[in-house]
Amino acid sequence: MRKDDGAPLPTRRLSELTLPAPGLGCLSMSSFYARADPAEAFATVHRAIDRGVALLDTADVQGLGEGERFLGRALVGRRDRVLISTKVGLERDRDGRFLGVRGDRTYIRERCHGSLRRLGVDHLDLYVKHWVAPGERIEEAIGALAELVAEGKVRHLALSEVSADTLRRAHAVHPITAVQSEWSLWTRGIEDEVVPACRELGVGIIASCPLGRGLLTGRIASTADLGPATDFRHTLPRFGPGNLTRNQAIVTALRPLAARRGLSLAQLALAWLHHQGADVVPIPGTCRRDHLAENLAAVFVELSAGERQAIADAIPAAAVHGERYPPFLMRLVDN
Incomplete structure (x- = not known):
């Protein structure tokens, strides 16, 4: 496994925003996975x-809201060194059940003020519209977000898990800095239309779940490795008992390629993604320093064109079994 040598991180460009890569996904620090220390x-x-x-x-x-409160506490005395990205639009009730997606002006303004309060900051660097419901008028949501930019409460706008058509409609209302969508060796749907649309418009790409929610680390061999029943992945079809067993073929195919370069599986997967363009910023999530060091080292791995092709060819689309989300959530993405 390659070690992080402490070298300065390379920069990437998301539209008008230049920043180091990778970023850090903070999901596992507060919810959805096994409880973090x-x-x-x-x-x-x-x-x-x-x-x-x-x-x-x-x-x-x-x-x-605990994720934002946690991050706010962690950033005391460090706010001026970071770019905070948070999202709005995906609604849950007090018991955590998903209710759907909203993009109306009143809701967006309410949630923005709540996010600012929980984070303990006076502005958000990147405010991301979280998914788009079927038939939703993205123009209303972007109009409300643009007001927040004009008021100085938000610096840059982004969209999450949207179609190329929705991106173009949104960008016509207000410049979009980035699209944040799941992109990894086993989730490559955005490559067909969304990535070309981003590059046509000069919009950057934030690659979420770049390690396939843990599968591409090689540390998940069975559902027992997912941890407690509260782990969100137990609800995802790709991690269902039958599909997870078949998806192990992906890990098997990548192991010799990683071993040949002296990399961990996670580093190989991240290195491949880092090579997808200077407008791509992966945000691997972790709540452990050893995994952070492993992930950071991947940005310095150089892969030849032949190696990149061999990695991609090892995981054809047909090798991935199961949808990313249950049906009721799948209806809310890529609209």
Whole structure:
């Protein structure tokens, strides 16, 4: 496994925003996965910042606001060294059940003010519209977000898990800095239309779940490795008992390629993604410093064109079994 040598992180460009890569996904620090050790999670955020990581990603639905509160506490005295990205639009009730997607002006303004309060900041660097419901008028949501930009409460706008058509409609209302969507070796749907549309418009790409929610680390061999029943992945079809067994073929195919370069599986997967363009910023999530160091080292791995092709060819689309989300959530993405 390649070690992080402490070298300065390379920069990437998301539209008008230049920042180091990778960023840090903070989902696992508050919810959805096995419960994190708070002290280790705090130390991981601080270590990431000390290593030059700038983009820290959370959302208002993570832990029903606890993700933002956690990040706010972790950033005391460090706010001026980071770019905070949080999301709005995906609604959950007090018990954590998903209710759907909203983009009306009143809701967006309410949630923005709540995010600012929970984070303890006076502005959000990147505010991301979290998914788009079927038939939703993205123009209303972007209009409301543009008001927040004019008021100085938000610096840059982004969209999450949208279609190329929605991106173009949104960008016509107000410049979009980035699209944040799942992109990894086993989730490549955005390559067909969304990535070309981003590059046509000069919009950057934030690659979420770049390690396939843990599968591409090689550390998940069975559902028992997912941890407690509260782990969100137990609800995802790709991690269902039958599909997870078949998806192990992906890990098997990548192991010799990683071993040949002396890399961990996670580093191979991240290195491939880092080579997809200077407008791509992966945000691998972790709440552990050892995994952070492993992930950061991947940005310095050089892959030849032949190696990149061999990695991609090892995982054809037919090798991936199961949808990313249950049906009721799949209806809310890529609209």
